[in-house]
Amino acid sequence: MTATTLERALAAGRDSLPGSPASRPSRAAALAELGTAGLPTTSRENWRYTDLKPLWEAEFELAPRAPDAASIRAAAQALAAQGVPADGPRLVLVDGHVVPELGTFDPGATGVEVRDVEAYWARADAKSAGRIAAADHPLAALNTAYAQSGVWLRVADDVRLAEPLRLVLVASGAAKLAPQVRVVVELGRGAELTIVQHVVDAVDSDGWLNVVTEVEQAAGSRLALYRVQEHGRRRVHTSLLTVGLAARASAALGFIDLGGRLVRNDVDVKLREPGAAVELFGLLLAAEGQHVDDHTRIDHLAPDTRSDEAFRGVIGRRGRGVFNGKVVVHPGARGIDARQSNDNLLLSDQAEIDTKPELEIYSDDVKCAHGSTVGELDAEHLFYLRSRGVAEAQAREILTTAFATAVLERIAPPGVRAPIAVKVATRLRAISELPQ
Amino acid sequence: MSTMLKIENLHVRVAAREILNGVDLEIPSGEVHAIMGPNGSGKSTLAQVLAGREDYEVTSGRILLDGQDLLALPPEERARAGVFLAFQYPIEIPGVNNAYLLKAALNAQKTARGEQPIDAFEFMKLIKTKMELMQIPKDFLNRSVNQGFSGGEKKRNEVLQMLLLAPRLAVLDETDSGLDVDALKIVAAGVNSLRSPARSMLLVTHYERLLELIVPDRVHVLAGGRIRRSGGPELARELDARGYDWVQAEAARS
Numbered sequence: 001m002t003a004t005t006l007e008r009a010l011a012a013g014r015d016s017l018p019g020s021p022a023s024r025p026s027r028a029a030a031l032a033e034l035g036t037a038g039l040p041t042t043s044r045e046n047w048r049y050t051d052l053k054p055l056w057e058a059e060f061e062l063a064p065r066a067p068d069a070a071s072i073r074a075a076a077q078a079l080a081a082q083g084v085p086a087d088g089p090r091l092v093l094v095d096g097h098v099v100p101e102l103g104t105f106d107p108g109a110t111g112v113e114v115r116d117v118e119a120y121w122a123r124a125d126a127k128s129a130g131r132i133a134a135a136d137h138p139l140a141a142l143n144t145a146y147a148q149s150g151v152w153l154r155v156a157d158d159v160r161l162a163e164p165l166r167l168v169l170v171a172s173g174a175a176k177l178a179p180q181v182r183v184v185v186e187l188g189r190g191a192e193l194t195i196v197q198h199v200v201d202a203v204d205s206d207g208w209l210n211v212v213t214e215v216e217q218a219a220g221s222r223l224a225l226y227r228v229q230e231h232g233r234r235r236v237h238t239s240l241l242t243v244g245l246a247a248r249a250s251a252a253l254g255f256i257d258l259g260g261r262l263v264r265n266d267v268d269v270k271l272r273e274p275g276a277a278v279e280l281f282g283l284l285l286a287a288e289g290q291h292v293d294d295h296t297r298i299d300h301l302a303p304d305t306r307s308d309e310a311f312r313g314v315i316g317r318r319g320r321g322v323f324n325g326k327v328v329v330h331p332g333a334r335g336i337d338a339r340q341s342n343d344n345l346l347l348s349d350q351a352e353i354d355t356k357p358e359l360e361i362y363s364d365d366v367k368c369a370h371g372s373t374v375g376e377l378d379a380e381h382l383f384y385l386r387s388r389g390v391a392e393a394q395a396r397e398i399l400t401t402a403f404a405t406a407v408l409e410r411i412a413p414p415g416v417r418a419p420i421a422v423k424v425a426t427r428l429r430a431i432s433e434l435p436q
Numbered sequence: 437m438s439t440m441l442k443i444e445n446l447h448v449r450v451a452a453r454e455i456l457n458g459v460d461l462e463i464p465s466g467e468v469h470a471i472m473g474p475n476g477s478g479k480s481t482l483a484q485v486l487a488g489r490e491d492y493e494v495t496s497g498r499i500l501l502d503g504q505d506l507l508a509l510p511p512e513e514r515a516r517a518g519v520f521l522a523f524q525y526p527i528e529i530p531g532v533n534n535a536y537l538l539k540a541a542l543n544a545q546k547t548a549r550g551e552q553p554i555d556a557f558e559f560m561k562l563i564k565t566k567m568e569l570m571q572i573p574k575d576f577l578n579r580s581v582n583q584g585f586s587g588g589e590k591k592r593n594e595v596l597q598m599l600l601l602a603p604r605l606a607v608l609d610e611t612d613s614g615l616d617v618d619a620l621k622i623v624a625a626g627v628n629s630l631r632s633p634a635r636s637m638l639l640v641t642h643y644e645r646l647l648e649l650i651v652p653d654r655v656h657v658l659a660g661g662r663i664r665r666s667g668g669p670e671l672a673r674e675l676d677a678r679g680y681d682w683v684q685a686e687a688a689r690s
Contacts, residue, residue, distance in 0.1 A: 380527050384581075387487045387523075388541035388597065389515035389548070398540065402531025402580075 005060045005178075006142075010035050017145055018063040022122035030144035033134035040138050049322040049354050050264050050293040055236060060178035060208060062146040067094040067172055074202040075170040076102055082200045082230060083419055090166035094202070096148035096179035102168075111159030112193075117150025117182045132212070132242060137266060140240045143180040143212040150182035157188035157218070164194040164224075164416055169211060171235060173203025183213040187221035187249075196416055197227040201259075204232025211239040217249040219273070224252040226411055228420055231259035233290070240266040247302075248275035254411055255282035255311075256420055257292050258427045267296040271305035280309040283407040283424065287316030287351070287431045297326045300363075304335040312407045313344040314400060315351035316431035323372070326358040333363045340370040345377065345403050348436040377403075397432050401425055440465040440636045441605055446497035448478075448485055455481045457661040459497070463605075463654075466633035470647055471640045472672060473658035474680040479640045480524055482658070483609040486638075487521035488514045501605060515541075516548035518604025522594035522611050524640075528582040534593070535577040538563065538600055545601060566599040570626050588619040595626040606630065606637045612646035624649035644676035657683050 009016055014028040039056055040047040067075065075094045079102070084090070091114065092102035098116075107114050121144075134141035155161065169181055187193060199209070209231070217223055223243075231237055237260045243251050255265055269278050284292040298307045313321040323342045344353045355372040377399050385395035404424055411417040441463040448456040455478045463469050473479050485492050486499065488511035499506040506514055529537075543553035554562070567576070570592045582590050591611050598606055608627065612620055627637070627650050639652060647655070647669060655671040656663045659680065664687045665671065675683070 381529050383489060383511060384523070384527055384529065385532075385537070385541075386511040387515055387521055388537065388601070389512050389545040390537075390540050391512050391544060392510065394540065394544070395512075398532055398536075399529070402529070406531045 004056055005058065005062065006039060006056050009062060009146075018148065020118055020122065023118050026121045027145045030134065030141040034138055034141040034145070037134040037138050037141070046295065046324075050262070050291065052264075054262070055208060058176070060176050062142070062178050062180060063148060064095040064174065064177045064179050066097045067099065071095070071172045071174065071202065072099055072102065074173065075099065078170060078200050078202040079168060082198070084166060084168055084198050084200070088163045088166060089161075090168060091151060092168045092170065093149075093151065093181060094170045095172050095174070095177055096150065096181045098149050098151060105165065110161060111156040112161060113154040113156070115152040115154070117147060117152050117184060120150075120152040120184050132214075132240070137240050137268075139210055139238050140212045143182060143210050143240075146180040147182035147212070148179065150184070152184040154186045155188055155191040155193050158190040159188065160192040161194070164196050164413060166196050166198060168198045168200065169209065171201045171205075171207050171209050171231065173201070173205045174207075175205060176207065178208040178210060181209065181211045183211070185213070185215045185223070187215075187217045187223055189218040190220045191218070192222045194224040194413065194416075195226070197225065199227065199229040199231060199237065201230075201232040201235055204234050206234050208236040208238070211237075213239070213241045215241070215243040215251070217243065217245045217251065219247040219249060221246075221249045223250075224412060226254040226256070226416060226420075228256045228423070229259060229263065230423065233259060233261055233288070235260050236262045238264045240268065242268045242270075243278070244270045244272055245276035245278065247273035250277040252279045252410070252412065253281070255294065256408075256424065257282070257284040257286075258423060260292070261290060263290070263292040265294050267294075269296075269298045269307070271298070271300050271302060271307065273302045274304045276302065277306040278308070279410065280307065281407055281410045282311040283404055284311070284313045284321050285404070285424070285427050285431060286313070286319030286321050287434060288318050291320045291322075293322035295322075295324045297328070298338070300327070300329045300333045300336050300338065303333050305333065306337045307339070309340040310407060310410070311342045312404060313342075313353055314404050314428060314431065315344065315346050315348075315353055317348035317350045317434045317436060319351050319431075321353040323353070323355045324358070325356070326360070327368070327370070329361045329363050329366050329368070331362045334365040336363065336366040336368070338366070338368045342372040343403075344372075344374045345400060346374065347376075347400070347432065348434070393432075397429060400428055400432055404428060438465050439463070440502060441638070442498075442500040444498045446482075446485070446499065447495045448481055449493045449495050450481065450491065454495075455661055456485070459658070459661070459663055461656065461663060463636045463638065465636060467653040468631065468637040468639065468650065469654045469656060470652040470672060471638060471656050471658050472642070472675055474684070475642070477658045478661045479658055480609055483521055483524075483607050483638070483640050486514075486519060486607050487511060512544070515601075516545050520598050520601055520603030520606050522591075522598055522606070522608040524609040524613065526582050526590040526594050528580070528585075530580050530583055532581050533578055534581055535559075535563075537581055538597065541597070542600055563600060566596055569599070569629065570596045571622055572596055587614040588616065591615060591623060592619065592626075595623050599626055599630065602630070604635060606635065607640070608637065609640045610642060611639075612641055612643060620646065620649065644672045647672045659684050659687050662687070
């Protein structure tokens with residue numbers, strides 16, 4: 001039996017790690033921690049429904065080289081084909097490497113600083129760099145060890161970037177690459193930023209993209225982060241988003257999953273100080289062998305914090321969705337408002353969803369509402385539309401689209417929302433037209 | 437005049453219970469007929485069966501619209517053949533906006549008739565005057581179907597849809613229920629504006645007051661799943677004065 005990529009990576013230890021000598025200690029610590037924690041298997045509760053064994057058994061290049069000219073040309077074509085806007089500020093990463101010639105963001109005097117993630121690893125006060133516990137998030141530890149250039153964004157106090165920043169992650173078509181992409185976002189006091197994270201493939205391939213996005217928000221800052229995942233249908237995508245919010249900071253976080261073969265999104269939000277608020281939402285579409293797993297956790301660590309979470313899934317033939325949403329209200333956190341909902345539409349007998357909302361409350365004076373639903377289209381709604389002359393297939397499409405787009409209403413900027421709604425409608429039509 | 441709707445010996449079952457057992461009814465082109473009857477007599481069942489609701493089982497009988505067998509058609513094809521049902525309880529459909537539904541319905545019917553679909557501009561022109569007639573506010577078009585509407589607004593919305601789709605046969609299922617006098621007048625004005633020699637209507641109602649505003653050509657009394665009596669508009673006034681007991685008693689004797 002030959003050793004797998006990951007076994008070899010663990011065995012090789014720090015000698016196999018990329019990056020500069022300055023970042024090596026953070027990377028090596030993460031790798032060692034991963035060695036102790038072990039790789040996730042379905043015997044762990046958090047990974048029960050999502051089997052990553054194919055990843056452990058495959059051969060992957062964890063630290064791909066910077067893309068060549070041909071890859072960059074292919075990436076540019078993919079961006080145009082997927083309609084990623086080029087007029088506003090954008091940063092483009094191909095296989096985890098920043099490609100300046102595809103970007104249009106000139107931070108100049110905006111008050112936004114864009115740095116290499118290497119610098120983040122190496123900084124002297126790296127309190128949090130690489131500090132995501134491998135026991136909770138083993139893939140994040142792997143990411144810390146192997147991440148390439150990545151992006152470290154810092155927005156100075158009271159700076160408000162008016163236009164949404166497009167952060168585009170492109171996976172190239174080269175065989176068996178597993179880029180480990182790292183994004184770090186730090187918002188100063190009162191800073192405001194909107195990021196649209198586009199995840200696209202230059203060419204559909206059997207690769208794996210593992211993305212970790214770390215966000216720290218100072219008091220009174222506001223972040224909107226919308227991620228649109230449009231991989232080809234062979235790609236594996238895993239992601240972790242961690243967000244820490246100080247007093248009165250607020251975040252709107254949206255996850256739209258349209259593509260990929262095996263997708264796992266982890267979201268970890270910490271409401272650390274009074275007045276912090278998060279709106280977390282998502283829409284997953286899955287069919288034809290797609291598996292999409294949304295795992296979220298929100299910690300109310302301080303009084304008067306709010307969370308509003310809403311995920312929806314539309315699952316077609318041979319699709320599978322997973323939702324696990326945990327909300328923890330810690331001792332002493334009074335005046336909490338926490339809502340959570342997960343609603344799913346199954347379009348086929350061969351569609352599957354596993355949904356598990358979890359509330360853990362260790363405080364009183366808490367207003368919590370949660371619920372999950374799994375169902376088919378409402379027969380009364382269908383009859384009403386058909387009685388007006390709308391064909392059954394069109395009536396189904398109208399109702400399915402209405403169910404899905406209700407989530408998209410939460411994307412505030414109309415210029416961001418409208419193109420996403422079009423992509424969602426297109427994919428829904430394809431799923432609806434499958435034989436059920 | 438030629439017969440538009442012909443119902444022959446209609447038997448309908450819902451969840452193993454026979455609700456209609458031998459309904460015969462003919463409506464000539466251009467006429468307005470009313471079906472009255474006590475609660476549970478099968479009035480709404482008849483309306484739903486005409487529109488094609490699938491959980492109602494027709495065990496025998498025929499329904500012909502202009503000689504065409506309606507029972508062989510799915511709901512959307514009945515609508516395209518000219519059947520319109522104003523629902524007793526119009527449902528809310530979150531996320532589907534009124535303008536979208538109205539335009540989709542109109543264009544589905546136009547396309548089925550071999551006509552050109554209309555564009556957004558023509559649609560707005562067409563709907564505007566009808567909304568004024570039904571006293572429906574402008575922002576309504578961008579709202580979800582019936583969501584957050586009062587009972588009266590939902591009923592007015594049903595009549596608005598009917599005005600737009602201009603059906604050959606309009607079936608109104610207790611469109612008067614739950615309306616105050618002013619709303620009732622608006623609804624009646626809408627319905628009366630559609631009266632035409634080329635259109636027939638079937639009004640299902642519990643109360644005579646609607647028939648003061650929309651005067652029918654014929655009134656039928658449905659009781660125990662069958663039509664027990666038919667007459668002119670004066671029959672409605674008689675029912676209003678005497679109630680339904682005497683009809684049911686007569687039915688029991690026959």
